[in-house]
Every structure is written in C-alpha cells, then in structure tokens.
Amino acid sequence: LWWGQRIPAWYDKDGKYVVAENEADAKKSFTQKYGVDDPQLTQDEDVLDTWFSSWLWPMEVFKGITRPDNDEINYYYPGSVLVTGQDIIFFWVARMIMAGMEYKNEVPFKDVYFTGMVRDKLGRKMSKSLGNSPDLLQLIDKYGVDAVRFGIMISAPAGNDLLFDDLSPEQGRNFNNKLWNALKLVKMWEHKLNQPGNEEDEGSGQDSFQAMDVSGFSGTVALEENGEVSAQASKNDFAVNWFSNRLAEAKVELEKLYGDFKLSEALKTIYSLIWDDFCSWYLEWVKPVYGLSIEPSIYRHTVSFFSELMHLLHPFTPFITEEIYHLLDERNGDLTIKQYEAVAPPQEQILAAGSLLKEVITGLRDTRVRSKLKNKDEIKLYIITETPGLYTSVYHILSKQINANAIAFNTEALGHNTSVVIGKDKFFLETAAPVDNSEQKDGLLKELKHLEDFLLSVDKKLSNERFMQSAQPDVVALEQKKKNDAETKLRVVRESLGDL
Known part of the structure; x- marks a missing residue:
C-alpha cells in the first residue's frame, strides 16, 4: 500500500513544466511542447497524499468541516468502534485520530477492531498470482450466503489471521440444515397440536410411566405418579426451566464476549447453545411420544426459545434466521430491527441439575451400549444416592431418555444385571434381556x-x-x-x- 504518490510534474531550470508518467515521456513531451532537444528536467519533490480525504471521513460524512457544529456532527461524533485492517493503521487510523484532535479536539472513536488477514489453509496470503483466492460467488452458490458468513466468522478469532479453506462454509451449511430440521420438527408438533381435540390437552404428550413395585426391597423408595411431583413432571417443567436458565447463562456470556470484541467466540457459544443444548437435549426432553401431541404450554415455550435463539444468531446468519423467525409465528416486526432485552442472571442450582441429568443420561446410555443392550430393551433403574431429591423433578425425562419403565431409589444392593457409577451415585440396571458386562x-x-x-x-x-x-x-x-x-x-x- 502507498501512503502517497509523487506529483508527476517535470520542470526545467526556468520553471517550464510538463506532466508525464516517467522521465523519458516527460522529455519527449517537453521537446514537443517547447522545442528544446534533450532537456534537463527535475521531478516535482512534493507528494500527493492519496489518503488525505480519508483523514476527514469521521467528520465530513456529517459535514463537520464544511458546516461545523451542525446537528448531525454533534450527535454522531465521536463514534464508538472502527472496524478495519491492521495493514492501514498508519495510512488511515492514525490520521483520522490526528484530524479529529486537530478539528474537534477529540478522537473520533473509542475502540478499533482489527480484522485478521484472510489466508489459505497453508497460511499464505491470498493472491491472484498464487491462484489461492476463492470465488465467493461460487461458494455462495454452492453453500448459501449464510453458510459462507458462518464459515468465515467461526474461524476468525479477534486479532488473528483467518486460515480459510473452501470447506469452511460446509460447517455453516450443516448448521443451517440443523436449524431447518429443528423448524420442521416444531412445525410438525404445531400441526398435530392444532388437530381437533388437542388444543387444550395439557397432558396429551406425556409418556406413560409405571411406578416400580418395590415391595420386598428394604429401604427402597419408589417415585410414584401422583400429587405435585407428577403434575409438574407431566408438563416437562424442568426442561423448560433448565433451558430458560441455560439461555440466560449464554446471554450473560455473550454480553461479555461482545464487550471484549470476541466475535468468533460469541458465534461458537451460540452454535453450541443451539446444536447441543436446544436440539440435542431440550427438544429431545420435551418431544412427545409418537402419535401423541405436545403439551400446548410446552409448545409455546419451545417457539419462544427458538425465536430467541434466532435473534441471537441473526447478526451472523441474517437470512435463514429471519426466515425461521417469521415461520415460527406471526410477527409484527423483523429481527433486523428487534432490540435485545436486558440480561438476567441464571439460577445456578437449575443449571447444575441440568448438567447432572445430562451426565446421568449419557452415562446410562453408554452403559446400555457397553452391556450390548438394544434400544428397545426396557430396563428398571435403581439409584443409590444421598440426594434423591435431585431426581424427583426429572425422573420422567430420565426414564424416557434411557427407555426405563420404572425408577426407584434403594439403600441396599439389589439383584441386577449391570451397574455404573456416575459422580457419587450408583445406578443398577435390571432387565430381562441378555447382558454382556x-x-x-x-x-x-x-x-x-x-x-x-x-x-x-x-x-x-x-x-x-x-x-x-x-x-x-x-x-x-x-x-x-x-x-x-x-x-x-x-x-x-x-x-x-x-x-x-
């Protein structure tokens, strides 16, 4: 990059001049113009600063030089953040600061965010001569514009160069497919819910769960389907409460990441929140039994959560998020102008309970696989724990996720087929199917x-x-x-x- 261009004017000792690209052309033009053979010429020593007008950009876009103290310059100056490349710090950034101090006695921005250089996967700067510069239009045609944006942003940590691979947008395309499939699932629930007779059936989506007959087992406490616990569990209140707090936790984290300009890390946080917590856990926990409709209250919460997730993701993938946002429900406005709400702190106790539930489900599923139990093989689950209260609000979710037809607590070892330790708790699995330990x-x-x-x-x-x-x-x-x-x-x- 050039900071300036030497003025292409050529003079003789008497001050006569011509304008030319180089000395040879200047002599030829001088001879033609003044009739002097083999003239002795000297190039102008002054330099035209090619970035001069850019110095004034923060002010003159609001006519701050030609019309000082107008309403716009007083309102918009100074700005907050400048986003640019580190290769033009001297050419542009430093000069805008100088001009701002000269004409407004104040720097034009508080923070400068330097984007990294886009390089190929070998770390080389992209150039036409190397032939390593991708055709963005072809990538957009192949993967979609949101997928290309996603692929670039998720691999561009603040202040570091971006190693771009033509396959980078593939992760974005897969993520967009995940979003679309989640939408299809939710719309399928909506269709089932809107069928006659399902609109007010709050318990229609609750899977059946039989209390274990624990007579004869000393110290055993069964989870029974009656009273307050059943009413709460039948509506999947824990799943809703957990994801609501998980969403709040992510918002707190995102607020800090944005404040620190860690945009790539922010996208990774949203990606994990949607792919892992929402799709892999929450939707599975609230999914109704095949053939039954989802509870109306759970459906409404799910649509609300999905909408909030699209709002968080919107700056990175604006097109698919706007489309899904409007397909989820009737809207009066667009995501692109929707304001973010104030962030509330999450309840750590609920988050810890959710982490425990995920750990237990993962551990018991792994135990089923290790024991060569098929998914269709039903089990009875016995839990030895000092804190049985942690499981009372989640046992319906737990039973559905591991295909257990009964759960009970026990203070003594039982006849069983296999067992596993998760944290400080011990789990016994009893089944009629053959087990390999x-x-x-x-x-x-x-x-x-x-x-x-x-x-x-x-x-x-x-x-x-x-x-x-x-x-x-x-x-x-x-x-x-x-x-x-x-x-x-x-x-x-x-x-x-x-x-x-």
Missing part, C-alpha cells in the same frame, strides 16, 4: 486405576508439610474436598466391580 468391567477397572492414582497425588500434597504451612486455608480445604470425593467414588467403583 465385559466392557463395563474394563471401564470400571480403568476408572479404579485413575481414582487410585489421583488419590495418591492428593494424599502426597496433603502430607507435604511445606504445602500445608504455606497454602491458603481455602486451597487446603479444596484439596481435602478432592480427597473426600475421590474416596467416595473409589468406594462406589469397588462395590460395582464386586457386584459384577
């Missing part, structure tokens, strides 16, 4: 070795006098907690191995 045993042995090594390292630290004397009390307490937790898990793992 070989993989389960291998997994428990690996977990046992890991816990024994971990406990050894913690004990070593706690037995170190220097550490105990110099460490802060809260650090020592944390290490002691690690030891207690590891000992509890170790005991449960050993019991599980003994049961196998």
